[in-house]
Amino acid sequence: MSAFEALVESHQDKVYGLALRMTRSEADAAEITQDTFLSAYQHLKDFRGDAAFGSWVHRIAANHALMRLRHRRVTQAAEVELQGPEFTPRGTLADYPVSDWSRDAEEKALDAELGQAIRQSADRLPEGYREVFLLKDVDGLSYEQIAEVTGDSIPAIKSRLHRARLALREAIDAFYNRDNRGP
Amino acid sequence: MYTCKDSINLLLEYLEGEMSPEESRHLQEHLSGCSPCEEFLNTYRATPSLCKRALAARMPKEVSSKLTEFLRTKIKSAS
Numbered sequence: 137m138s139a140f141e142a143l144v145e146s147h148q149d150k151v152y153g154l155a156l157r158m159t160r161s162e163a164d165a166a167e168i169t170q171d172t173f174l175s176a177y178q179h180l181k182d183f184r185g186d187a188a189f190g191s192w193v194h195r196i197a198a199n200h201a202l203m204r205l206r207h208r209r210v211t212q213a214a215e216v217e218l219q220g221p222e223f224t225p226r227g228t229l230a231d232y233p234v235s236d237w238s239r240d241a242e243e244k245a246l247d248a249e250l251g252q253a254i255r256q257s258a259d260r261l262p263e264g265y266r267e268v269f270l271l272k273d274v275d276g277l278s279y280e281q282i283a284e285v286t287g288d289s290i291p292a293i294k295s296r297l298h299r300a301r302l303a304l305r306e307a308i309d310a311f312y313n314r315d316n317r318g319p
Numbered sequence: 320m321y322t323c324k325d326s327i328n329l330l331l332e333y334l335e336g337e338m339s340p341e342e343s344r345h346l347q348e349h350l351s352g353c354s355p356c357e358e359f360l361n362t363y364r365a366t367p368s369l370c371k372r373a374l375a376a377r378m379p380k381e382v383s384s385k386l387t388e389f390l391r392t393k394i395k396s397a398s
């Protein structure tokens with residue numbers, strides 16, 4: 137196996153996963169993966185080492201995925217309300233006691249129902265929030281890389297990431313508290 | 320003194336260590352006196368890794384074979 141094929145093999149799951157999550161289409165994800173590694177091959181002499189290669193293919197895959205999303209998106213629904221914590225008029229958390237599931241979450245194999253709830257909640261995020269959240273928290277791109285591919289400012293990216301995390305935290309919290317709270 | 324709302328708004332910056340020492344002190348003051356917020360912080364911090372696990376995906380075998388074939392053909396025709 138050539139050195140290039142070894143690089144492809146070690147990065148293909150991550151590239152394909154990124155493209156699949158972003159586009160939600162297996163066909164698009166397969167094509168994006170092909171295009172990404174083909175351009176990587178054409179630029180192979182520019183890389184020094186595996187880390188540089190990995191970071192480069194991630195950025196290129198994100199670029200390809202975003203281009204397809206922008207192309208596909210005809211009308212974006214009016215700003216959707218994002219889920220988040222609720223506060224009293226005085227700014228204190230309205231909905232507590234909150235059960236602290238953070239430790240529980242680290243140890244156990246992921247509950248199938250919880251996985252489903254997370255995927256649904258991620259799917260419901262408005263596009264700009266979903267993209268930033270996937271690229272940063274799931275695919276591990278840096279803020280600089282995300283700014284480069286989306287054309288948005290880093291403060292705007294951070295603010296959307298924060299709100300996306302709040303919405304997802306809320307979905308996870310609802311899962312853990314499903315037996316404790318009324319409908 | 321920060322409210323819960325102020326504190327929660329600042330969690331991302333706080334976790335990334337990007338707050339001024341003064342803001343950071345205000346936030347820590349609130350957190351140490353407010354157990355709902357402390358638990359909120361813990362669960363906020365646990366959220367990305369849980370999501371990452373829920374959204375993990377592997378490339379199907381046949382897609383991987385197609386990719387290898389595609390690249391071999393392209394690379395051969397280019398050289």
Ligand SMILES: [Zn+2]
Binds near residue numbers: 324326349353
């Ligand atoms: Zn509080």
